[in-house]
Amino acid sequence: MMRCQLASSQQPGRLARRLKHTTQRGNAASPNILGPQRRRDPPNLHQRCNGVGAAALGQVAWEPITPKQLALKLGVAASTGKLDLSGCGLRHVPPEVFDITDLEELSLAGNGIEELPEGIASLPCLTKLQLAGNELRRLPTALTTLQDLRGLWLHGNALETLPEDLGALEALELLSLAGNALRMLPWSVGDLHALRELNLAGNALTALPGSIGGLRGLQTLSLLGNRLEAVPETLGALGALRELWLQGNPGLGALPEELGGLTALTHASAADCGLARVPGSLLALPRLRTLSLYGNRLATLPAEALQQGTSLRRLWLEGNPLDAGTLASLIAGASMSQDVTVGLDESQLQHAAASVGAVPIPANVQRSEILAPGPGLFKLVRWAGLAGIPAAARPSATQGAPLAAAETLLVAFGSAPGVPNWAGALKKVAARPEVAPFDVLFVVDAARAWYHGGDAGIEEYAAPLRQAASCYHRVVLLGDSMGGTAALLFAGQATKVVAFCPQVDLARSAIRPAGPAPWRAALQRRVEESVAACRGVVDVHVGTWEHDQEQVQGLESGSVVVHVHPVNSHRLSAELARSGELEVIIAGSLMPA
Incomplete structure (x- = not known):
């Protein structure tokens, strides 16, 4: 039986009144607008939330919106210019929406809409259009007539193509297309001159149009x-670009020298891209602070790597077959640039020692062990490195001795951005005097595939995790959003799970990868089975956003405890980090039961 706790010192009744919630919706309306009713009754939260009551989990809506409720929303929108029909069980856009011709903001996210009507052109004042988490396969050409549109959210659909005249959206500043099935982009995308953010993660793109330089x-x-x-x-013409995320494109192979034109770039990742070389112009960029190149085929690096005066502060190179000379140069460069952190694995350090003799390892070289070749990252950081124990006090690579093992392994799963999470928070946790030594295994799915939870590819993650977990008495799984889903997917291997805002029912989630209904159902089934098999408590943390609350409703195992925080955001872990609560939660999970 699922339990629920309010994460606050306030009285339950007082906090429950503060939490955003919806009333349970009634019978379905006309079938041409609404999808089929969900006959499943919501859990009896009054019994399952330790007396807190249904409001603590938002009394999530389980049935489609009724005609009366729709009329009320439309009436409010006519006076405010804003209409929120997200999560209303819609299969089609209600035609009455297009009668509010001065509408400025429209959200239809988290429904089952398969087609956006051409009638969207009757809403010329739209500045924000939220369509994430539907079943759209194409977009109407009428969409490109919305000249005032600034934000367009289409992630988590099934889009295979985009309108050829997409570039006509001259005011567009944000375009989110992650988690679709796009194979190519229209040439006109280069005409979106106002665009500031473009998210194409988790599609099937094999190439980009040259016009993207516009x-x-x-x-x-x-x-x-x-x-x-x-x-x-x-791509090198994007002089304002600050962040470039290319990881998880294993067939990429090389990057052009023209990337040296990205003079504003501060953060970049080309990890797991099959790279055999990187251009020196990239490493010499004047503002580049973080560069991830782990999991490639690099044997050498350009001379620009770690030159005196480099702007780089973090360079991650684990899992590359770097030659001894390059490794020696990197270690020497790290010794001279103490404000730069360089990530190297034990295999690389041992290779350097065997080839060029004993190599003193400076403290700013982060040592780790790569437990599996991929796909994805399996990077084990021992307690000594996490806690900042001086290099002189650790076994050296020349001794060939493993670093001292802890009794607890914390597995930190990366979320949808496809980069290692949690390092900053875990360093703070490691510094707490009451916390016993623990090792950290960073796991990343750079393909944004939700760790293949709905297909046989899940074993590529499950097998290395089983092997790693077998060496420890306690195993704690930690993750946020997609990483939170992973923590639940592999809960059967854990003695403790801490998941923030996970996705469980992808059919009803606006945050998801591209995948058919059977794939989504398989992932949900695996989550439920794994959670039931967990050897300890599964702590799930959510805020007051209805979407996240709904996602945890189906977790029926008695080991699940849902903690509700008064934060109306999916970025709950970030908010808890700012308040200092995140560190306390993680530290508590590491304490013996």
């Missing part, structure tokens, strides 16, 4: 988890 105002470009075989030279 996005001169673009600041963030996310292309992780695609099938890119090349990056156009024109």
Whole structure:
């Protein structure tokens, strides 16, 4: 039986009144608008929440919106210019929506809408259009007539193509297309001159149009988890770009020298891209602070790596077959640039020691062990490195001795951005005097595939996890969003689970990868089975956002405890980190039961 706790010192009744919640919706309306009713009754939360009551979990809506409720929402929208029909069980857009011709913001996220009508052109004042988490396969050409549109959210659909004249959206500043089935982009995408953020993660793109160089105002470009075989030279014309995410494109192979034109770039990742070389111009960028190149085929690096005066502060190179000379140069460069952190694995350090003799390892070289070749990252950081124990006090690579093992393993799963999470928080936890030594295994799914929870590929993650977990008395799984789902997917291997805002029922989630209904159902079934098999408590943390509360409703195992925080955001862990609560939660999970 699931339990629920309010994460607050306030009285339950007082906090429950503060939490955003909806009333349970009634009977379905006309079938041409609404999807089939869900006959499943919601859990009896009054019995399952330790007396807190249904409001603590938001009294999540389980049935489609009624005609009366729809009329009320439309009436409010007519006076406010804002209409929220997210999570209303819609299969089609109600035609009455298009009568509110001065509508400025429209959300239809988290429904089952399969087609956006051409009638969208009757809403010329729209500035924000939220369509995430539907079943759209195409977009109407009428969409491109919305000249005032600034934000367009389409992630978590099934889009295979985009309108050829997409570039006509001249005011568009944000375009989110993650988790679709796009294989190509229209040439006109380069005409979106106002665009600041473009998210194409988790699609099936094999190439980018050369016109992408026309996005001169673009600041963030996310292309992780695609099938890119090349990056156009024109990408180097994006002089305003600050973040470039390319990880998880294993067929990429190389990057063009023209990336040296990205003079504003501060963060970049080309991990798990099959790279055999990287351009020196990339490493020499004047503002580049973080560069992830782990899991490639790099044997050497350009001379620009860790040169005196480099702007780099973090360079991650684990899992590359770097030659001894390159490794020696990197270690020497790290010794001279103490404000730079370089990530190298034990295999690399042992290779350097065997080839060029004993190599003193400076403290700013983060040592780790790569437990599996991928896909994804399996990076084990021992307690000594996590706690900042001086290199002189650790076994050296020349001794070939493993670092001292702890009794507890904390597995930190990465979320949808496809980068290692939790390092900052875990360093703070390691510094707490009451916390016993623990090792950390960072696991990342750079393909944005939800750790293949709905297909046989899950074993590529499950097998290394089983092997790692077998060496420890206690195993704690930690994750947020997609990483939270992973923590639940592999809960059967754990003695404790801490999951923040996970996705469980992807059919009803606006945050999800591309995947058919059977795939989503298989993932949910695996989550439920694994949670039931957990050897300890499964702590699930959510805020007051209805979407996240609904996702945890189906977790019926008696080991599950849901903690509700008065934070109306999916970025709950970030909010808890700012308040200092996150560190306390993680530290508590490491304490023996």
